Amino acid sequence: MAKKRLLATVLGERQDTPPMWIMRQAGRYLPEYRELRAKAGSFLDLCYNPDFATEVTVQPLRRFDLDAAILFSDILVIPDALGQKVRFEQGEGPVLEPLTVSDVDRLEHGGALDHLAPVLETVRRLRGVLAPEKTLIGFCGSPWTVATYMLNGRGSPDQWVARRFALEHPAAFSKLMDVLVETSIDYLVAQFQAGADVVQLFESWALNLDDAAFEAQVIEPNRRIVEGVRAKVPDAPVIGFPRGAAGNLKRYAEKTGVNALGLDYATPLSFADDFLPKTLPVQGNLDPLRLVIGGKAMEERVHEIKAAFAKRPHIFNLGHGIVPETPIEHVERLVELVKKG
Numbered sequence: 001m002a003k004k005r006l007l008a009t010v011l012g013e014r015q016d017t018p019p020m021w022i023m024r025q026a027g028r029y030l031p032e033y034r035e036l037r038a039k040a041g042s043f044l045d046l047c048y049n050p051d052f053a054t055e056v057t058v059q060p061l062r063r064f065d066l067d068a069a070i071l072f073s074d075i076l077v078i079p080d081a082l083g084q085k086v087r088f089e090q091g092e093g094p095v096l097e098p099l100t101v102s103d104v105d106r107l108e109h110g111g112a113l114d115h116l117a118p119v120l121e122t123v124r125r126l127r128g129v130l131a132p133e134k135t136l137i138g139f140c141g142s143p144w145t146v147a148t149y150m151l152n153g154r155g156s157p158d159q160w161v162a163r164r165f166a167l168e169h170p171a172a173f174s175k176l177m178d179v180l181v182e183t184s185i186d187y188l189v190a191q192f193q194a195g196a197d198v199v200q201l202f203e204s205w206a207l208n209l210d211d212a213a214f215e216a217q218v219i220e221p222n223r224r225i226v227e228g229v230r231a232k233v234p235d236a237p238v239i240g241f242p243r244g245a246a247g248n249l250k251r252y253a254e255k256t257g258v259n260a261l262g263l264d265y266a267t268p269l270s271f272a273d274d275f276l277p278k279t280l281p282v283q284g285n286l287d288p289l290r291l292v293i294g295g296k297a298m299e300e301r302v303h304e305i306k307a308a309f310a311k312r313p314h315i316f317n318l319g320h321g322i323v324p325e326t327p328i329e330h331v332e333r334l335v336e337l338v339k340k341g
């Protein structure tokens with residue numbers, strides 16, 4: 001059987017050239033995505049339509065020699081499945097009606113998977129259409145990151161509302177995190193059963209937390225998810241991406257049990273050598289802006305990243321999502337550079 005280079009790397013095997021995927025690889029920088037997006041209705045209609053979502057997932061693999069497809073969906077399908085309506089406003093991002101303490105009291109985790117059935121159908125279809133050497137990545141948002149949107153109602157630079165809620169209403173906050181942990185476990189187990197090879201936990205708002213809050217709000221829920229998923233799917237491969245974790249990264253890697261650690265672009269390249277076990281696979285971490293600019297600004301940094309991680313299992317990726325203004329030729333060049341020994 002053809003080898004899945006990306007999966008093998010998550011499991012700890014270094015490849016001659018790093019396998020790669022691009023965070024948010026299906027998206028608005030691709031004209032074929034924009035075309036389908038315009039037909040689909042709302043963004044969530046696109047996520048919940050297995051025909052469209054399967055097509056959008058494979059679009060980037062038709063253009064570029066990537067080693068993985070990532071399920072097309074969003075981290076905010078979980079609040080939506082829990083009954084908190086989510087809208088995606090043009091130019092503004094996600095908008096939710098912020099949860100109050102009594103809303104949290106009424107939350108229940110049962111039933112969310114029924115709502116997510118179309119997403120799981122997309123995973124099954126992808127398994128059928130992807131070439132055998134391509135790794136299929138499933139995902140969910142980590143509980144803290146999802147909670148920041150549920151409590152604040154939209155993205156915010158400092159997650160003030162959610163951080164305050166956690167301190168002011170510890171019982172309600174803990175209930176919310178429990179519901180998110182349980183729902184995420186069920187959802188990820190279902191993704192594996194539908195054919196995902198690996199899952200990534202997106203903890204996009206792992207910044208701005210003191211180390212006690214980081215332990216309680218990031219490490220512990222992520223650890224519970226990894227443990228809960230592996231109780232049903234033994235040895236389930238997991239990539240953790242705690243964006244902005246900085247000085248907490250090592251502790252995150254040690255305590256959560258993830259197989260591989262995603263590094264944001266602000267993480268110094270020397271960090272891996274200085275602090276992480278030599279056997280720990282890392283993923284990352286080109287600044288998406290360098291991909292927008294291209295040329296020397298991109299090429300030199302790609303070489304530095306490859307050199308810095310040359311002695312450990314490494315998955316090449318951006319250090320955060322690709323942005324809509326990225327020229328497609330720059331992505332083509334990036335793939336060429338990464339794949340060239």
Ligand SMILES: Cc1c2[nH]c(c1CCC(=O)O)Cc1[nH]c(c(CCC(=O)O)c1C)Cc1[nH]c(c(CCC(=O)O)c1C)Cc1[nH]c(c(C)c1CCC(=O)O)C2
Nearest residue numbers: 023024025026027070071072073074075093094202204321
């Ligand atoms: C925080 C977060 C979200 N969603 C996600 C995260 C974690 C990663 C990160 O930190 O960027 C994860 C995500 N969102 C999307 C995917 C699909 C798969 C892929 O990576 O290709 C994945 C893995 C599609 C999407 N999710 C979204 C789009 C754009 C919406 C559109 O097409 O109109 C896509 C392709 C919308 C979205 N969804 C979210 C925001 C803040 C936004 C608005 C910002 C934006 O527009 O980029 C929440």
